[in-house]
Amino acid sequence: MADQTKPADPFAGFLDMQGETMREVWDQFMPAGAPVMKDWGEISAWGETAQKLQAMWLEFLGEKSRDATGGAMALDPAQFMLLSQGWAQTWQSAATQGIAAQQKFFEEGMKLWQGVLGGAFAEGDAKPELPRKDRRFSDPAWRSHPAFALLHQTYLMVSEYMLDAAERVEGVDPEKKEQLAFATRALVEAMSPDNFLATNPVVLQRTIETRGANLVKGLQHLINDLKRGQLTHTDADAFRLGENIATTPGKVVHEGPLYQLIQYSPSTETVAEIPLVIFPPWINRFYILDLTPKKSFIKWAVDQGLTVFVTSWKSADASMKDVVWDDYIRAEIEAIDVIRARLGVKSVNTIGYCVAGTTLAAALAILARRGEADKVASATFFTAQVDFEKAGELKNFIDEGQLEMIGNLSQEGYLDGRYMAATFNLLRGRDLIWNYVVNNYLLGDDYPAFDLLHWNGDVTNLPAKWHGDYLRDLYRGNKLVVPDALAADGTPIDLTRIETPIYIQAGKEDHIAPAESVWRMTRHVRGPTTFVLAGSGHIAGVVNHPDAGKYQYWTGDSSAPSLEKFIAGATEHPGSWWPHWRAWLAERGGKQVPANGKRKPGGKGDPVIEDAPGRYVKTR
Incomplete structure (x- = not known):
């Protein structure tokens, strides 16, 4: 009777039989000093690795199949x-x-x-x-x-x-x-050959060293990301809002359906009379301006003796399916009025970052049209565009077929923020996609604890109607720079009516809002403009604390006929541009006043909603 006993490890037996050939290939193709497979009889660990990989993948496919038939896919x-x-x-x-x-x-x-x-x-x-x-x-x-x-x-x-x-x-x-x-x-x-196991000698070497443990760990990373629907860049458990990021003390003093208004507690005995309100982009979370204390623009501004407010925008859900651009413009104007009434001041200084800067420009034009321009003493724009003719690589995502696809992905009335995250990752695929494919999935490295990457992955959903109109009217139609081609809240928009003093910051290496595109705002407004070109890009060019001693910025003739002419005659300065902006703002901040009363949010007789950073920033 034939022996029916199965080999204890057929995979190891196969390798025993093929061992000499495989060892010769390894010796030929791997660099000197690489690990050597000597005892093929001990290779059963490889069989266990293969079984783990297969079981993990089959379990994931089973979960995916169940989700597709009844669960939340x-x-x-x-x-x-x-x-x-x-x-x-x-x-x-x-x-x-x-x-x-x-x-x-x-x-x-x-x-x-x-x-x-x-x-x-x-x-x-x-x-x-x-x-x-x-x-x-x-x-x-x-x-x-x-x-x-x-x-x-x-x-x-x-x-x-x-x-x-x-x-x-x-x-x-x-x-x-x-x-x-x-x-x-x-x-x-x-x-690129470094993206694949079989053609990356570094990954092959790690695989041999760990007997495939890196692939098991990497597959778990991949499965987790597929379930999450988003590429992971950093350790998700390393940061807690209000604990080790977004920690500048403050209170939520007002809220509406689109935003919470945060006022930060003063750190100086006196403050500038005219407060500062920051409008961050609702495409991202506001705390990019309040990461760690050593990076926080908000904390630095508070320490400079400013009364600082910021809007924390709500991540869109089905209840916001009818929200359009008009609503964000109204929200910014409302926030300005709330602050004026709260502190009893005539005007405020403003900052608009990226898309919220575009909206701020429209709000300034509307206020000018209504005879209410004096509500805003000054406007600062961080990497914000109003002229989209040279809007950069994002224009690669706005042809009619792509817009139709975005519409199909927004059946509930909002676009899932993970799609926007994927778009921005694609703009820098080598650094934000494939680098992590190699490190996370192939090498099986642990995730780093990096606050900026944590923020980058903390996505927000966008109202579908607003997003579609924004892409069509601004990115494709470039209508904002055509007087009265657009209107909001019943008022036509004409940027040439803006006489408010303006400070414009652009990033020299910005791929989202290219410097040339940002520069063009100087050509479309009537009031005085100060243009500054900062080193680095859309984020690092803005978030550059003076204590870091990084990068540089250029100042020059803001009335130059082109960015090229500006650069040709510009003066380079080392470090952060923040102190230059603060000196500019000092001329528009009014007198010094005691930091008491409602300058200290949450004090006696000042009911507030909750502590900063508030609820809206925590909702997904």
């Missing part, structure tokens, strides 16, 4: 990539062009192969100098063996060719050409 981030369909069609028109470039590509390819492989088999230990450098391939493992050196160098060469081909394509509408360039960059970033 987790948002699938892959749906968002359907936007790329239009880009792929445009790329096809580029593939048939550039015969001379193709010839050059093949010639460079042959030289690359000859150089890398020739150097690999040359006598001596000296390695050939590789022609292309990229920080994704900085680990020595990418250069220690000719296979991986050739792999990543070929990838970099092909990427250059594809990006160049996208730039040279002819006979395509300029906007489609920009979409093509953007989509091509996204494609080449996605196909």
Whole structure:
């Protein structure tokens, strides 16, 4: 009778049989010093790893199937990539062009192969100098063996060719050409060999060292993200609102259906008479301006002797399905009036950040039209656009097909904030997507505790009607700079009526609100403008505490005919631009007054709603 006993570990038995061949491959392709598989009889741990991976994935698929038939199905981030369909069609028109470039590509390819492989088999230990450098391939493992050196160098060469081909394509509408360039960059970033287990020597080495434990941990990260519908960048348990972020003391002194109004407690005995109200974008949470005390613009402004208010916008839900741009404009004007009445002052100083700055410009134009411009003593704009002709890479997401898709994703009357997060991640895919695919899913690294990335992942939902109108009327139609082409709250909008003193800050490397686009506000308002160009981008260029000693800023002739002319004659200053802004605001802050009475929210006779940072910022 045949022996029916099964091998204890058929996977290990297979590896025993194939051990010599596999060891030879490993020795050939992995760099010197890499772990060596010596005892294939002890490889049963690999079988256990494979079983864990299979069980985890099958359990997730089972949960997903149950959710699809009756439960609340987790948002699938892959749906968002359907936007790329239009880009792929445009790329096809580029593939048939550039015969001379193709010839050059093949010639460079042959030289690359000859150089890398020739150097690999040359006598001596000296390695050939590789022609292309990229920080994704900085680990020595990418250069220690000719296979991986050739792999990543070929990838970099092909990427250059594809990006160049996208730039040279002819006979395509300029906007489609920009979409093509953007989509091509996204494609080449996605196909990088460091994004895959089999072609990343660093991941292969980690896998051997841990016997696949990194893949088990990485798969758990992936499953968690698929359930959450969002890529995780940081340790979700590392931060608590009001405990170690958004900790500046204050009270919620007013609330409505769209926002809570927070007033911060003074830290000085006297304050400027004219208070400051900050309108952050409702696309994100307000506490980007109040991260840790060492980064907080709000705390710094309070310590500078200002009475500071901020609007904490409500994340949209089905109850906000009819909210449009008019409602946000009314909300900003209402907040101004609430503060004026609360403190008994004639006017306030204002700050509008990003989209809330766009809205602030419209509110200023409406107040001017109504003869109420004196309610605002000054307006500061952080990376805010009013002229969208040069609005940057976000314009790649506004053709009719993409807008229709966004509408289909907003059946409940609001757009889930995870889609906006995916959009912003796509703008910097290498840093905000693929870097984390490698670290989180392949290497199985622990998540870092990073306050800025925590904020970045704390998404807000957007009212669908507002979002659609905003994209069509401003990004596509650029109607805000056309006098009276738009109206809000029954009043036509004409930016040329604005005479309020304005301070405009732009980020030199801003990819969301490009500096050239922000600069154009100086051309559309009538009042005096002060333009400052800050180092870095949309977030770091704004959130740059003076104590950090980082970056720089430029001042110059704000009446220059173009940003290029401004830069040519500008003076560079080291560090943060905040003190420059504070000196500008000091001329518009009025006299000093005691920091008592309602300047101290929540004091005797001053009923308040709750402590800062309030409830709205905590709702998802």
